[in-house]
Amino acid sequence: MQVVDAHHHFWDLAAGRHPWLVGDPEPGFFLGDYSAIRRTYLPDDYRRDADGFDVVATVHVEAEWDRSSQVAETEWLTGLNREFGLPSVIVGHVWLAEPACESILRGHMAHPLFRGVRSKPVTSPDGDPASLPVAGTMRDPAWRAGLAVLERLGLTYDLRVPYWHLGEAADAIGPHGDLPVVLNHTGFPWDRSEDGLAAWRTAMKTLAALPNVHVKLSELGLKDAPWTVDGNRRVVCEAVEIFGIDRCMWASNFPVAGLRIGYRAQLEGMLEILGDLSADDRDRVFRGNAAAFYRIGGIAP
Numbered sequence: 001m002q003v004v005d006a007h008h009h010f011w012d013l014a015a016g017r018h019p020w021l022v023g024d025p026e027p028g029f030f031l032g033d034y035s036a037i038r039r040t041y042l043p044d045d046y047r048r049d050a051d052g053f054d055v056v057a058t059v060h061v062e063a064e065w066d067r068s069s070q071v072a073e074t075e076w077l078t079g080l081n082r083e084f085g086l087p088s089v090i091v092g093h094v095w096l097a098e099p100a101c102e103s104i105l106r107g108h109m110a111h112p113l114f115r116g117v118r119s120k121p122v123t124s125p126d127g128d129p130a131s132l133p134v135a136g137t138m139r140d141p142a143w144r145a146g147l148a149v150l151e152r153l154g155l156t157y158d159l160r161v162p163y164w165h166l167g168e169a170a171d172a173i174g175p176h177g178d179l180p181v182v183l184n185h186t187g188f189p190w191d192r193s194e195d196g197l198a199a200w201r202t203a204m205k206t207l208a209a210l211p212n213v214h215v216k217l218s219e220l221g222l223k224d225a226p227w228t229v230d231g232n233r234r235v236v237c238e239a240v241e242i243f244g245i246d247r248c249m250w251a252s253n254f255p256v257a258g259l260r261i262g263y264r265a266q267l268e269g270m271l272e273i274l275g276d277l278s279a280d281d282r283d284r285v286f287r288g289n290a291a292a293f294y295r296i297g298g299i300a301p
Contacts, residue, residue, distance in 0.1 A: 001282070002056045003267070004299065006290035007158075007184065007218050007251030009063040010080060010087070013040045017066045017073070028125070030190070031259050032223045041255045043084035049254055049263040056287070057296045059251070060087035061158060061184075062118050070094055071107040078111045089115045089294045091158050096121075096146025097136055105153060115294050116156030118184070119146070127164040138165065138172040147172060151179040156294065159213075160184040166203035170210060177212055180293060185219035185253065189235045192222070201238060208243045214293060215243045217270065217285070218251035221260035229269045236273045245281045249290040 011018050020026055021038050046058070065073035074092045081087060090111070094104040096119045108114045121143060122136040123129070134140050138161075150157050159169055159181055166187060173181055187207075189200045207213055217239060220232045240248050250270055254263055261269070274282060291299040 002054045002287050002299075003250075004088075004287045004290040004296065005050070005055055005058040005252050005254075006182075006249040006294070007061050007216055008046065008058055008087070008254045009256065010042055010046070010060060010077065011040065011063050012042060013038070015076075017069075017076075018064060019066065020064050030188070030223065031221050031256070034256075034259060036259055037255050043080060043086040046086065046254065049258070050252075052264060053267060057088035057291065057299060058086055059089050059091060059115075059290065059294050059296075061091040062093040065093065067093070067095070070104055074108045074111050074114050078113055081113060087113070088296050089113050091116050091118050091156070091294075093117055094119060094146070096150075097140050097142035098146075101146045102149050102153075105149065105155065109153070109155075116150065116158065116180075118158035118160060120160050121165075123161050123165055127162075129165055129168050138168045144172055147176050147179060151176045156180045156182065158182055158184055161188075163187040163189060163200040163203045166207045170207045170213075173207075173210055173213065177210075179212060180214070181210075181212055182214040182216055182249070182293060183207060184216050186215065186217055186235060186239050188219075190222065192231070192235075197235070200235070201242070204239065204242045208247070213243075214247040214249065214289070215239055216249055216251045219253040219257055221257055227257075227261035227266065227269070229272050232269070233273045236270065240274070240285075245277070245284050246289060248285050249293065250286045251290070 013022055016022055060077050070093050074090050077090050090113045092108045092114055094101050094117050121138045122132055124132050157179055187204050217236055221227055
């Protein structure tokens with residue numbers, strides 16, 4: 001089975017370009033202690049982790065590179081592709097609300113592997129989006145103007161927010177029906193209580209009502225629990241039911257997901273969870289949908 005990994009990261013800590021990895025640890029990291037990934041991770045490391053699988057393409061998603069030189073990450077990754085053949089395409093970064101948004105995007109677009117951006121809006125840690133000041137959130141008119149720029153330039157948007165912001169996201173994305181959007185990490189279903197899952201499910205349905213929004217079946221890790229097939233089966237299957245086969249794509253989120261599970265165990269676990277899919281539907285989730293969304297050349301539909 002061929003695989004397209006729709007979301008992973010590379011970094012070289014010797015370059016000092018990732019403050020969250022070379023500076024003081026972030027106290028609020030969603031998986032807790034992340035010291036195990038504070039090490040260089042490059043294409044050879046990825047290939048060792050993915051050994052035994054036919055990974056035909058990968059999507060590199062911005063890894064919080066130094067924000068003072070956002071296009072430099074795309075330039076560096078382009079060099080990695082020339083030397084190692086990975087990544088296949090690039091999702092970079094720009095602050096959507098900043099006045100120079102379009103200029104920075106055009107700098108990214110000078111590199112043929114660039115496809116779009118992930119730009120994390122300000123989010124609430126306590127599930128109450130309305131408690132936040134507007135600046136930098138998805139309610140910010142300047143942030144929403146950045147979405148319009150992405151749409152006009154024919155780029156993609158990777159949305160990364162906890163599930164309690166998905167209603168707000170649907171309101172912001174709704175006017176931009178020609179903008180391909182993909183929700184990262186299954187909407188972060190961190191609260192696995194019945195009430196928490198009910199709230200996650202409602203929010204996912206609100207966002208999935210927009211036909212231009214897809215979802216990455218990825219990063220199911222929890223801060224205080226192991227990654228298990230039984231523990232994740234429900235959210236994966238419900239996400240597929242909500243979005244439909246044609247809008248779901250698998251992604252490893254390596255090396256971050258390695259804090260909870262190995263690459264092989266994760267991919268085999270996802271294959272087990274989705275074992276009732278037909279061969280064609282399985283191919284869509286693990287290869288075809290990501291290839292189409294990110295316009296990855298050289299891969300048959």
